Amino acid sequence: MNPTGQALVVGGSRGIGAAIASALATEGWPTTIAARDSAQLERCRLQAAERGLKLSTARVDVTSQESVERLFGELTPRGELGVCVMAAGRNLSRRLLRPPRDAAEEWSAHDVGEWRDMVDLSLTGTFLVGRAAALSMARTGTRGVLIPIVSSTWQGSWGQSAYTAAKAGVVSLTRSWALELGEFGIRAVAIAPGVVDGAALREKCARNPAHARYMERLRQQVPLRRFAAEQEVAAAAVHVAANQYLTGTVLEVAGGGFPPRIH
Numbered sequence: 001m002n003p004t005g006q007a008l009v010v011g012g013s014r015g016i017g018a019a020i021a022s023a024l025a026t027e028g029w030p031t032t033i034a035a036r037d038s039a040q041l042e043r044c045r046l047q048a049a050e051r052g053l054k055l056s057t058a059r060v061d062v063t064s065q066e067s068v069e070r071l072f073g074e075l076t077p078r079g080e081l082g083v084c085v086m087a088a089g090r091n092l093s094r095r096l097l098r099p100p101r102d103a104a105e106e107w108s109a110h111d112v113g114e115w116r117d118m119v120d121l122s123l124t125g126t127f128l129v130g131r132a133a134a135l136s137m138a139r140t141g142t143r144g145v146l147i148p149i150v151s152s153t154w155q156g157s158w159g160q161s162a163y164t165a166a167k168a169g170v171v172s173l174t175r176s177w178a179l180e181l182g183e184f185g186i187r188a189v190a191i192a193p194g195v196v197d198g199a200a201l202r203e204k205c206a207r208n209p210a211h212a213r214y215m216e217r218l219r220q221q222v223p224l225r226r227f228a229a230e231q232e233v234a235a236a237a238v239h240v241a242a243n244q245y246l247t248g249t250v251l252e253v254a255g256g257g258f259p260p261r262i263h
């Protein structure tokens with residue numbers, strides 16, 4: 001690959017984002033990882049350094065416009081921006097309604113505060129970062145790419161309506177941005193992983209045998225009968241960064257299909 005400018009991975013201190021940052025740095029991109037927790041950013045930087053990779057770090061909270069603008073202010077002197085990956089996010093398992101478990105209990109409904117937090121983090125966070133990145137690329141005339149990480153469940157999934165609706169919003173942003181920014185040579189491509197077999201999932205399964213059994217049933221429904229490695233999602237991001245004719249689309253990295261049919 002022939003990197004133009006620098007790469008930024010927001011949500012790059014753990015999991016998928018950290019794997020993408022390593023893969024981009026391996027390809028020669030000067031790469032910055034950004035997230036809220038500076039201790040974790042530093043751990044990630046040191047782990048990469050042990051493998052001979054240089055990552056820069058920066059703090060950001062994507063739910064704050066001020067924080068996102070400060071981040072891009074810090075990046076500007078480091079040169080033009082060629083790749084911006086938006087991986088900050090978390091899952092939320094909530095049903096719209098939960099039936100009473102016994103005669104004494106009432107129906108309970110999805111909390112609106114949790115809904116707003118998810119939309120703030122996933123949808124507004126991606127909007128704020130993508131907007132700042134596009135502005136930076138347009139000002140320097142860089143033919144860069146915006147890469148939001150969504151989920152293969154973006155078309156809807158049982159027990160995850162806030163999460164999947166926010167991700168569907170991000171897919172829509174991606175397509176709209178590709179239409180609007182194409183004339184400036186700026187691309188937008190979403191990557192939609194299925195379940196990723198990362199440290200967080202393995203720890204949760206080790207702590208919670210019921211969750212481990214549930215995940216095993218899910219795994220059996222994936223056509224390839226396994227979850228993705230973080231490096232497989234990272235390889236997709238490297239491909240998106242390199243292929244100058246990819247834009248306005250969702251690249252699914254889900255082993256042949258999701259969402260799951262069980263709950």
Ligand SMILES: NC(=O)c1ccc[n+]([C@@H]2O[C@H](COP(=O)([O-])OP(=O)(O)OC[C@H]3O[C@@H](n4cnc5c(N)ncnc54)[C@H](OP(=O)(O)O)[C@@H]3O)[C@@H](O)[C@H]2O)c1
Pocket residue numbers: 010011012013014015016017034035036037038040060061062063086087088089090091121149150151152192193194195196197198200
């Ligand atoms: N893991 C999966 O199976 C899977 C499947 C499909 C899609 N995805 C999507 O892939 C993305 C990464 O998932 P992951 O599992 O790798 O997550 P993860 O391991 O929990 O990492 C999340 C990253 O986002 C950062 N982050 C969280 N809130 C933030 C905020 N408000 N501002 C800035 N950074 C923030 C975290 O650092 P701090 O907490 O320090 O800020 C961390 O660097 C998410 O968007 C997720 O929805 C994951």
